[in-house]
Amino acid sequence: MTAIPETWPRPYWQPSDETILLYFYVFGRFTEDLAIPAARYASRGLPEGVGLERFAHNALRGWEGYPLKGVLGELLKEDDPTAFDQARAAPDVLVVRGELADRDSLDYLRDTLGVLAGLLDVGGSAILDPQILTLFDAAGWRRHYLVPGGAPPRHHVLILRNEDAAPGRSHIHTRGLRKFGRPDLSLRRVPDAQAEQAGLLCERLVELQALGVRFVEGQPLEVEGIPGELIAHPGGSLEDPHFNNTHVAFDWPVTA
Numbered sequence: 001m002t003a004i005p006e007t008w009p010r011p012y013w014q015p016s017d018e019t020i021l022l023y024f025y026v027f028g029r030f031t032e033d034l035a036i037p038a039a040r041y042a043s044r045g046l047p048e049g050v051g052l053e054r055f056a057h058n059a060l061r062g063w064e065g066y067p068l069k070g071v072l073g074e075l076l077k078e079d080d081p082t083a084f085d086q087a088r089a090a091p092d093v094l095v096v097r098g099e100l101a102d103r104d105s106l107d108y109l110r111d112t113l114g115v116l117a118g119l120l121d122v123g124g125s126a127i128l129d130p131q132i133l134t135l136f137d138a139a140g141w142r143r144h145y146l147v148p149g150g151a152p153p154r155h156h157v158l159i160l161r162n163e164d165a166a167p168g169r170s171h172i173h174t175r176g177l178r179k180f181g182r183p184d185l186s187l188r189r190v191p192d193a194q195a196e197q198a199g200l201l202c203e204r205l206v207e208l209q210a211l212g213v214r215f216v217e218g219q220p221l222e223v224e225g226i227p228g229e230l231i232a233h234p235g236g237s238l239e240d241p242h243f244n245n246t247h248v249a250f251d252w253p254v255t256a
Helices: 070-079 081-089 105-122 138-145 192-210
Strands: 019-028 050-056 090-102 124-127 134-137 158-163 167-175 184-191 220-222 229-237 245-251
Touching: 019 081, 019 105, 019 138, 050 105, 070 081, 070 134, 070 167, 081 124, 081 134, 090 105, 124 184, 134 138, 138 184, 167 192, 184 192
Parallel strands: 184 245
Antiparallel strands: 019 090, 019 124, 050 090, 124 134, 158 167, 167 184, 220 229, 229 245
C-alpha cells in the first residue's frame, strides 16, 4: 500500500514575486531503468518545473561547480567524513533541481522529499543540499527529514553565527529559505550574551516565513524580552554569497 498525500498548508501565505529554488545532489549506484518508489512516501513525483538529471560521477569531477572539491568540499568532508567518502565513491550522481513560482502550500516540497527518499531506497547513498551546505548519508537524511507530518521548517534551513563588525556582537543569519520562496534572515549587531536568544528568534521567523509570512520594509517586530523593536529591511540579491538569496535584515536594538 502507498501513503495518501496530505496537503502541507501555508496558513499565513501572502503572495510574492519571489521564486522557490529546490536543488539537491543524490550520490549512489542506480540501475539504468530507474523506478522511483516516491508514492511510498506520499509523493506524487517531482512537481512541474523540477527536473532530474543523471550523470556518471567521473564526468562531473572536473566541472568547475563540482561540489565535493574546493572550499565547499573541505567543509563537507570536515562536517561528516563518512558521508563524504560515500559520496565520493558513488559511481552515479542524480541532480534534482528546479525553480517554482511562490505558492500557497508546501505540497511541492512534500513531493520532492518523497522522490529523494525513494532514491535512497533504490541505490542512493548520500544527499547533498548545497543551499544549507550539508551532506547527509542515507540514514542521516532519513532521520532528519522522514518525520511524521513533515520535518519542521528549521530542518530545511541553516542558522549561522559570525562575528559582527562591532566588538562583542554577533551576526546571526540563515541559509536555505529559498526552498520556501522567502528571503533569508540577518540579525545584525546582536550582543554576544543574547546570541542564543537571537538564534531562537531566527527559528521562529524561519517557521513563520515557511508558512507564508512576508516582511515588508519598515515593518516593526516586537520580541518578548528585547527592549524596543526590530525593524525589517528587505534587500540583497540572489548573488550574495553569504545567503545565496535575498535577505531581510533586522538591527538588534541598542541598549545603554
